Each structure stands twice: as C-alpha cells, then as structure tokens.
Amino acid sequence: xxxxxxxxxxxxxxxxxxxTPTQDTQAALETQESKATEAAQTETAQKETKAAMExxxxxxxxxxxxxxxxxxxxxxxxxxxxxxxxxxxEQLMAEAQNGYTIENPFVxxxxxxxxxxxxxxIFNTEDATGVNLLVKGDQEQDNIExxxxxxxxxxxxxxxLYAGRDxxxxxxxxxxxxxxxxxxxxxxxxxxxxxxEVKTLDDTAYDFSKLTFVSCGGENEIAAYDSNGxxxxxxxxxxxxxxxxxNGHFMALTDTLIHPLYYMSGLTEFDLxxxxxxxxxxxxxxxxxxFEMPNGNLLVGSCSTDFSKVEDRIVELDxxxxxxxxxxxxxxxxxxxxxGSLNRTDEDWFHNNALWYDEATDTILLSxxxxxxxxxxxxxxxxxxWIMGNPDGWTTVDSKYFFTPVGENFEWQxxxxxxxxxxxxxxxxxxxxxxxAKATNPDAAVTGDQVYSRAVVYxxxxxxxxxxxxxxxxxxxxxxxxxxxxSGADYIGENDYWITSGGxxxxxxxxxxxxxxxxxxxxxxxxxxxxxxVKDDKLVFEMVIPGLVYRSIRVSMYxxxxxxxxxxxxxxxxxxxxxxxxxxxxxxxxxxxxxxxxWSIVQKPFGMMxxxxxxxxxxxxxxxxxxxxxxxxxxxxxxxxxxxxxxxDGSTLLNMSATVSGKGLEGKTYHVYIQTDGNVYDTxxxxxx
Numbered sequence: 125x126x127x128x129x130x131x132x133x134x135x136x137x138x139x140x141x142x143x144t145p146t147q148d149t150q151a152a153l154e155t156q157e158s159k160a161t162e163a164a165q166t167e168t169a170q171k172e173t174k175a176a177m178e179x180x181x182x183x184x185x186x187x188x189x190x191x192x193x194x195x196x197x198x199x200x201x202x203x204x205x206x207x208x209x210x211x212x213x214e215q216l217m218a219e220a221q222n223g224y225t226i227e228n229p230f231v232x233x234x235x236x237x238x239x240x241x242x243x244x245x246i247f248n249t250e251d252a253t254g255v256n257l258l259v260k261g262d263q264e265q266d267n268i269e270x271x272x273x274x275x276x277x278x279x280x281x282x283x284x285l286y287a288g289r290d291x292x293x294x295x296x297x298x299x300x301x302x303x304x305x306x307x308x309x310x311x312x313x314x315x316x317x318x319x320x321e322v323k324t325l326d327d328t329a330y331d332f333s334k335l336t337f338v339s340c341g342g343e344n345e346i347a348a349y350d351s352n353g354x355x356x357x358x359x360x361x362x363x364x365x366x367x368x369x370x371n372g373h374f375m376a377l378t379d380t381l382i383h384p385l386y387y388m389s390g391l392t393e394f395d396l397x398x399x400x401x402x403x404x405x406x407x408x409x410x411x412x413x414x415f416e417m418p419n420g421n422l423l424v425g426s427c428s429t430d431f432s433k434v435e436d437r438i439v440e441l442d443x444x445x446x447x448x449x450x451x452x453x454x455x456x457x458x459x460x461x462x463x464g465s466l467n468r469t470d471e472d473w474f475h476n477n478a479l480w481y482d483e484a485t486d487t488i489l490l491s492x493x494x495x496x497x498x499x500x501x502x503x504x505x506x507x508x509x510w511i512m513g514n515p516d517g518w519t520t521v522d523s524k525y526f527f528t529p530v531g532e533n534f535e536w537q538x539x540x541x542x543x544x545x546x547x548x549x550x551x552x553x554x555x556x557x558x559x560x561a562k563a564t565n566p567d568a569a570v571t572g573d574q575v576y577s578r579a580v581v582y583x584x585x586x587x588x589x590x591x592x593x594x595x596x597x598x599x600x601x602x603x604x605x606x607x608x609x610x611s612g613a614d615y616i617g618e619n620d621y622w623i624t625s626g627g628x629x630x631x632x633x634x635x636x637x638x639x640x641x642x643x644x645x646x647x648x649x650x651x652x653x654x655x656x657x658v659k660d661d662k663l664v665f666e667m668v669i670p671g672l673v674y675r676s677i678r679v680s681m682y683x684x685x686x687x688x689x690x691x692x693x694x695x696x697x698x699x700x701x702x703x704x705x706x707x708x709x710x711x712x713x714x715x716x717x718x719x720x721x722x723w724s725i726v727q728k729p730f731g732m733m734x735x736x737x738x739x740x741x742x743x744x745x746x747x748x749x750x751x752x753x754x755x756x757x758x759x760x761x762x763x764x765x766x767x768x769x770x771x772x773d774g775s776t777l778l779n780m781s782a783t784v785s786g787k788g789l790e791g792k793t794y795h796v797y798i799q800t801d802g803n804v805y806d807t808x809x810x811x812x813x
Contacts, residue, residue: 197795200727200811206400206695212236213399213691220246220277226295226303231282233309238361239398243282243307244689245295252276253298257682259284260292265332266350270682274298281397281689283681284335284356287312312358315343316671320353320655326664329657334678336655339366341610341626341672342386342644344379348679353667357681361400362392364610364674369393369416372683373401380728382409382701382783383431384767389730389783390699391424391441395688396681400695404446405730407702407785408437412477413491421449423488425476428453430705433460436474438488446699452501454490457508463518464563467539468494478543478553485509491543491553493609496536496562498543498553510586512551513537517562527584527591534593537580542612542675550594552581552615554623558608575606575638579613579623579658597623597658603637604628605654612675619661625654626673644672697729701785704731709761711751711804713797719805723780725796731785732811738801740768740776746802750782752794752811760789764800789813 212235224230229247234240252274259268259282268284285291288311294304312318316338335348335356346366348357362376369375373393380389390406391414406426412435413425422441427434433455440450460473467475478491487509488501497513508525511518514536515526529536539558545551557577561568578598582591598605607627614622629639633648643649653673657665682688723736734750748764767779780800793812798805 196808198809199793200725200732200809202727202729204729206403206697209236209400209695213694216244216246216279217691220248220279224248226297226301229295229303229305231305231307233285233307234398236398236400239357239359239396240312241283241285241287241309241355241357242397243285243293244397245278245280245282245293245305247278247295249276249278249297255280256296257282258294258296260294261350261352262286262354263352265327266352266354266356268356268681271684272688279689279691281395282307283396284350285309287318287355287358312355314340314347314355314358314671315345316340316347316669316673318355320349320355320667320669322351322353322665322667324663324666325351326662329659329662329664331678334680336667336676337366337679338624338626338653338655338669338676339364339376339674341653341674344377346376348681349667349669357396359394359396359398361394361398363388365412365414366675366677367414367416368677368679370420372688375414375416375422377410378403380733381781382731382733383427383434384765384779384781387411387427387431387434389701389728391422395690397689399689399693401690401693402446402696402698404441405697405699405701406439406441406446407448407700408439409701411435413479415479415481417481418483423479423481425479426451429702432471434472435476436460436472438476438479438490441699444698448699450503452488452506454492457501457506458495458499459520462520463495463497463511463513465494465496465539466559466561466563466566466569468563477541480543480545482545489543489545489551491540493539493541493556496538496540498537498540498551510584510589512582512584512591514562517564524589527589529592530590531592531594534591535580539608541610542614544613544615546581546615550581550583552579552613552621554578554607554611554613554625555580555596555598556608556611556627557606572636572638573603575603575608576601577606577608577611577625579621597621597656597661598625601625606637607653608639609641610672610674614677616657616678617659620657620659622676622678623654623656623658624673624676625656626675628652628654699730700787701731701783703788704762704783704785707749707761707763709747709749711749711759711761711797711799713751713753713759713804713806716797716804716806719798719807723798723807725807725809725811727811729786731783731787732796732813734764734780734782734784734796734798734807736780736798738778738780740778740801742801745776745778746800748778748780748800749798750784751797751799751804752784752789753797754792754794760784760794764798766800786813 224247226247229245231245233243254274255272257270261267291307296302337348344363346359366376377388378392382389387409390404393402394400408426408429415423420443426437436454438452439448475493480489500509537555538560539556540553542554555578560570576599578596581595607625610627612624616622630650653669655667726733748766750762752760765781769777796807796809
C-alpha cells in the first residue's frame with residue numbers, strides 16, 4: 125500500500141546537506157504514513173496463505189478459538205488507496221509553489237510508497253528551460269538519462285536509483301547550469317535476491333539504453349535490471365503480466381486476490397513512480413494475459429464468473445469505463461473434454477496464458493497450456509479459425525482446423541506460453557515442453573534428463589493449412605535450461621529475440637531438473653531464471669536471476685512518448701466484479717461464537733475480501749460459507765474458499781478466503797459471519813456498501 129511521501133529529502137548542496145520539509149508538509153506526511161500503515165496491515169490474504177503453505181510452525185489462528193463473549197462490533201473502513209494517492213499529488217503540487225530552486229531542490233524518495241528506487245525532484249526557474257537528468261551508474265554504460273521539456277515549474281521523476289546506498293543524480297539546464305545531489309535509498313527485500321549474474325554480454329549487440337524488466341513468478345513483484353545485473357527499479361504494486369501501454373504507462377495485475385491460487389481482481393495502470401491512473405475490476409478476475417487493442421480497449425484473460433472453470437474466458441474492457449463490451453467463453457467453441465494434456469484438470473481445462481490480436485485477419489490468438497495448442501478465433505463471430513498443436517486427442521474438432529507439418533526438423537509445442545505474432549505473420553511461442561505428450565498417450569511423456577524447453581517460430585499457411593518450423597533456440601541447452609511453466613519469448617528486431625526461461629528448478633535430493641510446478645515450495649528445490657538475447661542465431665546476452673520469473677521485457681526508463689508523472693490526473697476505480705453468486709444455504713447465526721482475532725476483512729471500493737487460517741478438527745473439509753446479515757435479519761450467503769494444507773503433525777490447516785462484490789449490495793449495512801469446520805463464527809465486523 126501507499127507509504128505517503130515518506131523519506132523526504134530536501135537537498136541543498138552538491139552531494140551533501142539535507143534540510144527538512146515545511147511543518148505543514150511534515151504533519152501531513154505523518155498522518156498519511158499512519159493511514160498507509162493501517163491499510164497495509166489489512167492486506168494479509170495472500171501472505172497468510174503463502175506462509176501457511178511454506179511453514180509448519182504454529183501461527184495465529186492455527187487453533188480454533190474457544191467460545192468467547194461476543195466481541196464489540198467494528199465497522200470495516202473502506203481501503204481506498206487512490207484517494208490517499210490524490211493527497212500525495214496535492215502535497216507535491218503544493219511543494220511546487222514553495223520556491224525551490226535548482227540549487228536547493230525539493231526531493232522525495234518513493235512518494236507513493238510502492239516504487240522505492242524512484243524519487244521526485246521539484247524546483248523552479250525564472251525562465252522556461254529544458255532539463256537533462258543523469259542518474260550515475262556503476263559503469264558508464266549503465267548511466268540512466270532523461271530529457272524534459274521547457275517549463276518554469278519542474279517536477280522531475282527520478283528513475284534508476286540503486287538500493288541501499290547514496291545515489292548521484294545530476295540536473296543540467298539548457299544554459300549549462302548544473303546541480304548534483306545525493307539521493308539515499310533503503311535496502312530491498314525481494315523474493316529474487318538483489319543481484320543477478322550476467323554470464324554473457326556482447327557489448328556490440330546489447331542495447332544499453334534499455335533495462336530488463338521482470339515480473340516475478342508467484343509474487344507481486346516487478347524489478348528492472350541493468351547490464352551489470354543490478355536492480356535499478358522495483359515495485360510491489362502489482363504482478364504478472366507486466367506490459368507497457370501505448371501511452372507510456374504500464375499495466376499489470378492488481379495486488380488483490382479474489383480467488384485461490386492467483387486470480388486477482390483485475391488490472392492496474394501505473395507509471396514508474398508508482399502512481400496508479402486506473403484500476404480495473406473484472407467479473408471473473410484476471411490472471412496471466414492482457415493485450416492492448418488497436419482501438420485502445422483491453423483484451424483480458426479471465427475466468428468463469430462463478431470460478432467453476434478458470435482461465436477459459438476472454439473479455440474486452442472499454443478502456444474509459446472498464447465495462448465488459450465483448451466476451452468469449454471458450455467452452456462455447458471447444459469441448460472441455462477434448463485435446464487435453466497431461467497437465468489438465470476439470471476446473472482448469474484450457475489454461476489460457478497469453479493473448480494476441482491480429483487486426484489484419486480479425487483473429488484472436490490464445491495459448492492453451494492444458495491443451496498444448498494455440499488457437500485462432502474470429503473476433504467478430506466468435507468462431508474457431510484454426511488450432512496450432514498436436515492433433516492427437518482431439519475427437520470433436522474437424523481435422524480441417526489443424527495444420528499439417530512441412531519441412532525438416534519439425535516439432536509441436538507443449539504447455540506453451542507467450543504467443544506472439546511477428547511482423548511477417550509468423551507465430552512465436554515459448555515451448556515449455558512439459559511432458560511432450562497428450563493425455564491419450566501418457567507413456568510417451570518425456571521425463572528426467574530428456575526434458576527441454578525452447579523458443580520456437582512457426583510459419584503458418586492458413587490457405588493450405590500447413591505449418592513449418594523456421595527457428596528455435598533452447599533445445600540444445602537441454603535439461604539445465606528447462607522450464608516446465610511460466611516463461612516467454614519476444615521479438616525485439618529482425619532475427620533478434622528476447623527469451624525468458626523463467627521456471628528453471630533443480631531438485632537437489634533427486635538430482636533432476638524435471639520438477640513439477642507443484643513442488644516449487646519444496647525445501648530441496650532451487651529456483652532460477654535464464655534471461656537471454658539471441659541475435660542472428662548468436663547468444664549475445666545471458667543473465668541468471670536467483671528466483672522464478674514469469675516473463676521479462678526490455679524498456680527504456682525515459683522515452684519521448686512517455687508522459688512521465690502527471691500530478692493532475694486522478695486515479696480511477698473502473699468496472700466492477702459483477703454480482704457475486706449466492707449459495708442456496710441458510711445459516712443459523714444465533715449461537716455463533718467469536719471468530720479468531722487474526723482473521724482479516726478488507727473492504728475496497730469494489731467489494732469485500734475475507735481471509736483467515738484455522739486448524740481443522742475434522743478429517744474432511746466441511747462446507748464453508750460467508751454470511752452477510754442485514755439489519756432486518758435477511759441473509760446473503762456465499763461460498764467460502766477453503767484450501768486444506770496437511771501439516772507434519774497430521775493436522776490440517778484451512779486457508780480460508782472469499783470475495784464478495786459490492787454490486788447489488790449498495791446502501792445496506794451487513795454483519796459478517798463465517799461457517800467453517802462445522803461451526804458458525806461471529807467475526808465482529810460489519811460492512812457497508
């Protein structure tokens with residue numbers, strides 16, 4: 125959440141000398157920081173679940189609370205980080221009126237509390253002038269520079285600071301006036317360490333003007349590395365996927381979990397300073413994939429709205445309103461029982477992990493990991509156009525929709541990620557290669573030292589329905605480069621590919637790289653990601669990150685098309701989660717006992733999220749429900765998600781979670797009860813929508 129304008133530095137001399145902000149600003153900062161801390165304490169759902177899965181140690185809430193006297197009723201306060209953000213903008217704009225000069229600029233580190241390697245500098249000049257900014261790197265090629273237009277009031281975002289040290293930042297005006305200041309940052313704590321190993325660097329081919337941005341696998345973290353493997357930008361605002369939009373902003377998943385294991389409320393649009401411009405809530409949430417359409421709308425991977433099926437629904441969002449203006453349920457064009465891989469489940473039968481739209485043919489490309497296929501769908505009439513994948517195991521789709529391989533050394537892709545259409549119409553994917561067999565032929569599965577992954581480019585001829593493999597990289601790296609999940613491959617220029625083998629794991633106990641994603645939390649599994657650039661069939665860059673990486677992209681910190689930080693823009697909540705489906709259940713709340721004090725209820729403008737942990741006293745998971753009881757005694761009952769986690773002592777931890785949309789509940793106050801493990805609990809909370 126937002127640590128509002130914490131860590132302010134007003135720098136008065138070159139590389140030294142610090143003064144304090146005005147008393148009014150300081151008081152505002154303390155108030156805002158207190159609010160941010162309070163909000164952050166409520167954001168525990170994901171952390172509690174992950175902690176329960178990773179540790180056997182006793183935690184608050186592991187043992188069921190004994191019956192207690194009813195607790196005092198507490199009203200949940202709506203957590204609105206965009207309203208808090210607006211106060212930051214107001215404070216920064218107020219500081220711009222305080223007469224700071226280039227000799228004595230106002231500098232604040234991490235003003236929005238979620239981008240700790242950034243700062244904002246403010247000063248005024250008598251005449252309009254442009255400003256050049258230089259953040260000094262450890263090596264000259266890792267300097268980061270930005271140029272800003274002529275103004276008299278200069279609000280300069282500073283990107284590319286190193287963590288846990290003093291950073292040298294120089295401002296230069298058009299007339300040559302120069303000022304160097306020191307900006308001090310705190311150390312980082314990340315899931316991927318603080319340093320990557322750069323193993324290969326061809327400085328004749330590598331573009332030093334860009335950084336490598338990675339979205340971390342399994343965590344809401346995004347980091348950017350320079351050519352030396354140092355983190356120069358970091359953000360906890362959101363997670364996978366991470367993309368730059370045409371307006372220069374960035375987009376990723378929100379940090380609000382609405383359904384296990386990783387289905388979030390929607391998408392966040394933000395800049396590198398960590399300011400949020402739009403947060404989109406989506407019925408069915410979001411997970412892996414989004415694509416910016418030519419008309420500016422957003423194509424998003426979602427789930428069935430009741431989550432009975434996941435990762436099998438696509439929606440188009442109106443960019444301005446967040447309204448769903450088009451949607452596709454994949455079971456309307458494919459049989460969920462058809463074409464399955466060895467990875468499929470009944471709930472997650474397709475597992476769409478990528479989206480692309482080809483305007484020339486009005487075709488949406490979808491990557492179904494659990495059917496080992498990329499499918500093309502006509503957007504206008506929602507009809508199946510073609511299927512790119514092994515036709516084995518497909519029994520209800522006409523053979524005319526499949527391609528016939530031509531040429532030499534052809535292989536189908538399996539469990540693929542990150543489908544991309546190249547400028548010449550070819551299709552590229554990251555072929556994870558998990559199992560390399562269909563569910564109809566499990567004995568053909570590739571295992572052990574024989575596993576491999578690769579980036580691969582196919583040439584598709586939809587006129588005669590033939591397919592040719594025209595390029596690949598990674599198979600020659602063998603099992604040591606294998607990633608059974610996540611990962612990606614991007615086109616960055618002619619014969620120039622950026623590849624992320626982001627799920628590489630090694631089981632030290634069994635001495636194998638053939639590790640299932642389900643075992644990633646095992647104590648004997650090490651994790652790393654390979655980031656590669658292959659240009660003209662030559663490896664020109666390789667970086668190894670000590671953690672999982674969902675995907676990586678190359679981005680310049682400062683671009684002419686980037687609007688940078690806009691203090692006048694107000695962050696917006698757009699869209700909604702739809703009306704949450706109720707359960708056909710009546711719950712007797714008369715004898716409810718007090719719930720555990722560690723249980724959490726968070727309310728945001730779009731709805732309410734409950735999370736908690738309970739040690740079960742039953743061998744089997746009992747039905748669970750969230751009950752909202754209004755002042756007239758009427759009930760709204762919703763299904764409670766309960767994920768059982770077996771402990772070493774034989775007990776079972778229930779990781780409980782539920783999200784209830786505010787849509788359809790407006791104007792009323794509800795008391796919140798939980799039924800789980802055969803008991804009904806009074807949480808002591810009431811919510812008002």
